[in-house]
Amino acid sequence: MDPDHETLTIGIDLGATSVRVAAYSPPAGLLETSAFLTRISAGPLAIVDDICRNVCRLLEIHGRTRPCAGIGVGSPGPLELPAGRLHAPPNLPGWNNFPLLDELQSRLPHPISLDGDARVAALAEYALGSGKEFAVDSLCMLTLGTGVGSGIILNGRIWHGASGMAAESGHLTIDPEGPPCGCGNAGCLEAYASGTAIAKAAERLFAGGLSPSAHLDPASPLTAANLALAARAGDPHARGVYAAAGRALGIALADLINMLNLPLYVVGGGVAQSWDLLSAPLFAELHRRSYVYRLTTSGGAALQAIPGGTRVMPARLGPEAGLLGACILPLHVPPAVGPEPSGACQASRQSALH
Numbered sequence: 001m002d003p004d005h006e007t008l009t010i011g012i013d014l015g016a017t018s019v020r021v022a023a024y025s026p027p028a029g030l031l032e033t034s035a036f037l038t039r040i041s042a043g044p045l046a047i048v049d050d051i052c053r054n055v056c057r058l059l060e061i062h063g064r065t066r067p068c069a070g071i072g073v074g075s076p077g078p079l080e081l082p083a084g085r086l087h088a089p090p091n092l093p094g095w096n097n098f099p100l101l102d103e104l105q106s107r108l109p110h111p112i113s114l115d116g117d118a119r120v121a122a123l124a125e126y127a128l129g130s131g132k133e134f135a136v137d138s139l140c141m142l143t144l145g146t147g148v149g150s151g152i153i154l155n156g157r158i159w160h161g162a163s164g165m166a167a168e169s170g171h172l173t174i175d176p177e178g179p180p181c182g183c184g185n186a187g188c189l190e191a192y193a194s195g196t197a198i199a200k201a202a203e204r205l206f207a208g209g210l211s212p213s214a215h216l217d218p219a220s221p222l223t224a225a226n227l228a229l230a231a232r233a234g235d236p237h238a239r240g241v242y243a244a245a246g247r248a249l250g251i252a253l254a255d256l257i258n259m260l261n262l263p264l265y266v267v268g269g270g271v272a273q274s275w276d277l278l279s280a281p282l283f284a285e286l287h288r289r290s291y292v293y294r295l296t297t298s299g300g301a302a303l304q305a306i307p308g309g310t311r312v313m314p315a316r317l318g319p320e321a322g323l324l325g326a327c328i329l330p331l332h333v334p335p336a337v338g339p340e341p342s343g344a345c346q347a348s349r350q351s352a353l354h
């Protein structure tokens with residue numbers, strides 16, 4: 001029997017709204033997933049309690065017959081590595097300087113690999129999604145959600161940079177005079193192409209006097225998903241907001257392609273489900289701004305090294321990418337040199353005292 005059949009990993013996808021914890025085995029995939037709301041107001045230690053309680057339960061059930069190879073965590077940033085410490089994450093108030101890796105490792109009995117949420121999603125897309133499908137060794141993934149995250153896989157490994165803060169492509173400047181961004185800059189990609197930015201752009205239009213057309217239900221909240229429905233039904237303003245997001249994506253991707261010359265760029269996250277609305281302006285910008293793209297895409301003169309050309313496409317894995325990436329992280333990235341695992345599973349600090 002393939003030894004992988006017996007291997008178990010635990011994945012933790014820590015989000016500002018909810019947390020998902022899963023047991024995973026390479027041949028079977030996700031064995032069991034539990035999800036719960038992130039109790040932001042209760043503080044980080046209470047959330048770590050919730051996480052550890054779920055991890056211990058999954059280890060108890062699935063760890064009886066399979067040795068656990070490690071626990072992977074995808075965390076919002078800014079995240080300092082290898083320390084595993086968060087620095088003022090915008091959507092997790094009260095977590096500034098929180099030593100997430102140390103707190104988890106002091107209560108859980110297996111080595112923990114911790115990484116940024118967008119980077120573990122990129123790892124999943126590389127190992128299990130489009131990267132596997134096209135057999136590439138490198139890719140860049142943009143994840144369009146509440147914000148815009150990204151991850152770069154170079155030669156089969158996550159690119160971290162010196163402090164674990166590499167690949168913040170969501171904060172590439174698209175327009176120096178553009179709308180403000182939560183990072184302190186103005187006109188970032190995130191200020192155009194995140195779900196939040198798309199909804200805000202529509203709000204600005206309508207606050208400026210434009211009337212929503214019959215395609216926008218006034219009783220529905222002005223979300224990126226509702227705006228996409230209106231755009232597909234023909235609402236010109238909704239189409240304009242998505243066109244601006246697609247243009248911003250194309251400008252950012254042109255820079256990334258010129259800089260990295262990778263074989264594959266994928267766009268994931270909820271907003272990527274509106275690829276039909278984003279893709280025309282996106283590809284127009286790529287052709288206009290990236291000579292590396294023109295030379296290495298279909299019909300280009302330099303295709304030899306990239307069979308099939310530079311690919312830019314929606315991610316293959318859906319909303320599970322972040323959780324799957326956390327699950328496979330221990331199989332790809334050894335745990336950071338840090339605290340020793342706890343001797344036993346401790347579901348809470350209170351139980352650690354007994």
Ligand SMILES: [Zn+2]
Pocket residue numbers: 170171181182183184185186188190
């Ligand atoms: Zn920014």
